[in-house]
Amino acid sequence: MSTAVEKILSRASGKEVTAGEIVEAEIDVFMIHDPMGALVEDALNEIGAEVIYPEKVVAIQDHFIPAKDIESAILSMRLRQFHRRYNFGAYYEVGKGGICHVILPEEGHVVPGDVVVGTDSHTPTSGALGAFAVGIGATEMAAAMALGKLWFKVPPTVLIRGEGRFKEYIHAKDLILKVISTIGTDGANYKVLEFDGPAIRQLEMDERFVLTNMSVEAGAKTGFISPDDVTMNYLSNRARRPPRPAYSDKGSFEEELQFDVSSLEPLVALPHSPANVKPASEIDEEIDQAFIGSCTGGRLNDLKAAVKILRGRKISERVRLIVIPGSRKGYREALKMGLIDSLLESGAAIGPPSCGPCLGAHLGVLGPGEVAISSSNRNFRGRMGHPDSKVYLASPSTVAASALVGRITDPREVVS
Helix, strand or coil: CCCCCHHHHHHHHCCCCCCCCCCECCCCHHHHEHHHHHEEEEEEEECCCCCHHHHEEEEEECCCCCCCHHHHHHHHHHHHHHHHCCCCEEEEECCCCCHHHHHHHCCCCCCCEEEEECCCCCCHHHHHCCCEEEEHHHHHHHHHHHEEEEECCCCEEEEEEECCCCCCCHHHHHHHHHHHHHHHHCCCCCCCCEEEEEHHCCCCCCHHHHHHHHHHHCCCCEEECCCCHHHHHCCCCCCCCCCCCCCCCCCCEEEEEEEEHCCCCCCCCCCCHHHCCCEHCCCCCCEEEEEEEEHHHHHHHHHHHHHHHHCCCCCCCCEEEECCCCEHHHHHHHCCHHHHHHHHHHEEEEECCCCCCHHCCCCCCCCCCCEEEEEECCCCCCCCCCCEEEEEEEEHHHHHHHHHHHHHHHHHHHHH
């Protein structure tokens, strides 16, 4: 009996593997972005190595774009020069792509069965496509790009089984917050969180990406969802090569945990941990800023959810609502659907596809004592700005409802 990830690593290493083994696996996709590209190139230069498979590299400008200062302009310039040096398989310039973890799946760079490495901790997002996708550092990426392969300790897999059906205004974000609060921020250390069950299978891809994206907040090596018809339909006009799907054998999991989504209510992670979770209805906190965006909560479905709450209404006078679509394609589709116009009418500020304030970079950094609610993935102290600011994490519906009222609000309260 083998898990899907064991099967993927067996294929990539050329031998049968089991959890706990150390293996060298061939890499299918290398992802680098503007904060790390220069460091990767410097590490390559230091060891006198070259990129062996430039056609497998995807380079994306996303964190500090458009450049907010001289330092970020230099980082952006260095990634651009790195690409020109090697002519990478894909390069996304400012204004032509978006957030790396949105772009990789959206542009068909990842298919089921792939081994993906990226210089960002939320690279596991692509695990929702049935790939083994992990984040690594710049030095490790340089070695991997020089050799075309990387060593891994094969992780065990924990099954998160979702039962029941999602109710209206309940999202995958609410489920993953429930999972993290249940097992803790170290509950899945160096393990795979594989999501399955009828509740998972009813989700569209935009929602599935939320689960794998935030698996790392529970300490996971990666998140994984085996491919099905929803996956293949999503990839039908995107995939750049044939998929090699892998599925876990029954009984191959280290542990199985069950969650009934029918009983979920809108949840919020309080400062300063994604595991510090309470129902939105139990929190009484005024907010200064609401943010809908990031690799967790900036896809088209997230914008639709926000507009469903806000259409024809104005946000609170005390609140700044910042909306940043995750990609150029998503932005254009939202424009065609009238979502952007509706958000503007409600009082939102719309930013260019980028990471924005999620990591406290720009386009909405918080000042001392300010409070934000965000559809992003992390709320560590100082994550979105000043160390004395506070960040609450929630679904796009809860963020939109909170922007409307001016305090953290259960979205069902504003639509009932």
